[in-house]
Amino acid sequence: MKKMDYPMIDLTDIRKRKKIMSDGAYGILLVTPALIVLFFFGLVPLFYAINLSLRHVDLTAGPAAKWQFVGLNNFRFALNSDVFFAASARTAFFAVVSVSIQMVLGISLAFLINQLRWFKGIVRALFLLPLASAPAAVGMIWRYLYDADFGVYNAALRAIGLQPLNWLGDSNVALFSIIIFDVWQWTPFVLLITLAGLQSLPKEPFEAAELDGASTFKVLRRLTFPLLSPVLILVFVLRSIDAARLYDPIATTTRGGPGAVTETITYFLYRVGLKQFRLDQASAMALIILFVIIVFAGFMLRRLMRQQSERARFN
Amino acid sequence: MRSKKITAIDIMRMSIVIAILIITLFPIYWMITTSVKPTDIILMTPPAFFFQPTFEHYKYAFEQANFAHYISNTLIVALGSTFIVIVCGSLASYAFARYNTGGGNLMFFILTTRMMPAIAVVMPFFVIFRTAGNTAIGQFLQLGLDRLGTLIVCYTIFNLPFAIWLMHSFFQDIPTELEDAARLDGYSRFKVFIKVVLPLAAPGIAVTAIFCLLFSWNEFLFASILTRDVARTITVGVGDFWTQRGILWGPLSAAATVCVAPMILFALLLQRWIVRGLTFGAVRG
Numbered sequence: 001m002k003k004m005d006y007p008m009i010d011l012t013d014i015r016k017r018k019k020i021m022s023d024g025a026y027g028i029l030l031v032t033p034a035l036i037v038l039f040f041f042g043l044v045p046l047f048y049a050i051n052l053s054l055r056h057v058d059l060t061a062g063p064a065a066k067w068q069f070v071g072l073n074n075f076r077f078a079l080n081s082d083v084f085f086a087a088s089a090r091t092a093f094f095a096v097v098s099v100s101i102q103m104v105l106g107i108s109l110a111f112l113i114n115q116l117r118w119f120k121g122i123v124r125a126l127f128l129l130p131l132a133s134a135p136a137a138v139g140m141i142w143r144y145l146y147d148a149d150f151g152v153y154n155a156a157l158r159a160i161g162l163q164p165l166n167w168l169g170d171s172n173v174a175l176f177s178i179i180i181f182d183v184w185q186w187t188p189f190v191l192l193i194t195l196a197g198l199q200s201l202p203k204e205p206f207e208a209a210e211l212d213g214a215s216t217f218k219v220l221r222r223l224t225f226p227l228l229s230p231v232l233i234l235v236f237v238l239r240s241i242d243a244a245r246l247y248d249p250i251a252t253t254t255r256g257g258p259g260a261v262t263e264t265i266t267y268f269l270y271r272v273g274l275k276q277f278r279l280d281q282a283s284a285m286a287l288i289i290l291f292v293i294i295v296f297a298g299f300m301l302r303r304l305m306r307q308q309s310e311r312a313r314f315n
Numbered sequence: 316m317r318s319k320k321i322t323a324i325d326i327m328r329m330s331i332v333i334a335i336l337i338i339t340l341f342p343i344y345w346m347i348t349t350s351v352k353p354t355d356i357i358l359m360t361p362p363a364f365f366f367q368p369t370f371e372h373y374k375y376a377f378e379q380a381n382f383a384h385y386i387s388n389t390l391i392v393a394l395g396s397t398f399i400v401i402v403c404g405s406l407a408s409y410a411f412a413r414y415n416t417g418g419g420n421l422m423f424f425i426l427t428t429r430m431m432p433a434i435a436v437v438m439p440f441f442v443i444f445r446t447a448g449n450t451a452i453g454q455f456l457q458l459g460l461d462r463l464g465t466l467i468v469c470y471t472i473f474n475l476p477f478a479i480w481l482m483h484s485f486f487q488d489i490p491t492e493l494e495d496a497a498r499l500d501g502y503s504r505f506k507v508f509i510k511v512v513l514p515l516a517a518p519g520i521a522v523t524a525i526f527c528l529l530f531s532w533n534e535f536l537f538a539s540i541l542t543r544d545v546a547r548t549i550t551v552g553v554g555d556f557w558t559q560r561g562i563l564w565g566p567l568s569a570a571a572t573v574c575v576a577p578m579i580l581f582a583l584l585l586q587r588w589i590v591r592g593l594t595f596g597a598v599r600g
Contacts, residue, residue: 026504027414031421034475035397035409042428042470046542050438059442112332118327124585126336129343131593132582133575136535136550140557141346141571144564152345155361184339193598196590200599231598240592245432248535250552266434273438274540278548286435302423305480305597 053284059277074284087268095243098182106190114198127188139249142181168254171261197231234304241297357564372565385552393531396470403477412486429476433536456476461543469537474527484596485519522588529581549574
């Protein structure tokens with residue numbers, strides 16, 4: 001009897017469940033907890049930011065002050081604000097210069113390391129160190145390295161007979177000092193991903209090219225870079241998004257100074273919203289930036305991520 | 316074809332790489348050595364490379380500056396948020412991988428939330444949590460300015476999209492045949508997930524969890540704006556040594572070393588998966 005009963009019960013069980021819930025509905029059930037988290041804690045703040053941006057909110061005015069509805073005034077203010085545009089332009093400049101240097105250095109290094117004969121693994125591991133360290137913490141250390149009086153970099157400059165620099169205090173130099181820091185921290189990111197891309201390239205086309213006697217330059221231009229390009233573009237987009245919202249090392253080194261030469265958009269919004277407590281203006285500006293980032297990065301990323309994961313599935 | 320003989324080019328390549336490695340590792344080397352330098356040597360010009368090591372700065376950071384408190388805060392926040400992220404994230408990414416829920420659009424929407432500039436979220440949060448902190452529920456759940464619950468919420472939001480994408484790539488690697496077989500054996504869908512899929516995906520889930528821990532540990536923006544003393548985390552705590560009287564470089568380096576060292580170990584542990592993690596699972600290194 002038992003032998004008969006056992007599978008019978010299970011089968012009806014499966015059938016019953018199938019009737020209760022289709023695979024599609026089951027999938028939605030599984031996704032729900034994550035969506036609740038992202039909705040309540042991700043979208044609600046966004047709507048709240050829109051709410052803030054449409055009112056007059058000045059936290060210094062005291063708790064009794066009414067937050068009056070002012071329509072699009074804050075957006076009008078933002079689009080007419082020179083400092084807002086200056087901060088955006090500065091951030092764009094920073095991101096373009098910094099990410100370009102990282103891409104060039106990272107890709108060249110990846111090629112170099114890919115052809116190393118010894119210690120490839122150790123070298124790769126050591127390049128992880130800057131990536132893993134908290135930007136805020138190592139930023140403080142870089143402040144020490146950059147120190148005009150007892151910093152190591154100035155000591156090195158003096159030792160080779162050059163003029164010492166006021167790395168973080170000179171308004172002509174400070175932004176570039178931040179760029180150097182960013183390049184130090186993130187070049188390994190480009191390097192590691194490019195290296196992984198290089199190592200997973202198919203062997204056959206390269207062997208064929210070698211048999212045909214193609215020049216190294218031609219192989220690079222016609223084979224390596226086209227095959228690598230999806231990975232490189234993905235790296236570029238991810239890096240650009242991150243560079244555009246740089247905050248940590250600014251907050252722990254220059255705090256936007258001297259003057260405002262290192263004030264990136266995130267630090268600028270922090271100052272307007274949480275130092276001057278004009279959350280309305282800062283929210284309006286943040287929403288404009290959010291829009292720009294989503295338009296620029298969103299579409300790029302969507303195509304790339306899909307391409308990459310499709311490819312991975314068939315590998 | 317590469318020749319077996321060691322050529323001059325090989326040696327040149329190696330020396331260039333070593334030179335760049337020295338430049339790359341120098342700041343970290345300097346941080347560690349400064350943390351064990353006596354104070355008078357730290358401020359010497361030109362900088363000294365040889366000295367009698369001391370641990371006074373570590374003592375100062377832990378005894379006078381309350382650094383142990385920041386570490387325990389960071390651990391609570393990082394572990395708490397990672398736990399929520401892994402539970403919600405593994406269910407969701409499994410649904411995306413097997414049932415194609417939302418047909419890719421939903422997943423992409425989730426990725427978009429990760430691309431949001433954090434500053435756009437932190438400002439409304441500042442007001443929301445300030446209000447929540449004054450309510451009974453908020454106080455009970457530790458939600459409010461300078462409360463640990465607040466940070467757990469923030470880090471959960473920011474790590475969840477990442478975790479879903481990364482785990483999705485690991486779930487895709489599991490052959491569906493195994494699950495189908497288990498279904499035929501009479502396992503329910505949920506039982507298949509728990510008994511068959513999770514054990515197979517365990518390494519991937521562990522990798523994702525370590526990444527989440529690493530990101531939470533290193534996070535600075537939310538922590539610096541939403542906390543003051545009670546819930547202050549380690550990255551913000553390093554800044555404590557930037558005082559009115561100037562910067563205390565010794566204790567600061569000690570604190571920074573304590574902050575950076577465990578994450579370097581984690582990164583080395585993750586080495587095999589680091590590229591996959593950094594690209595949200597898109598590139599498999």
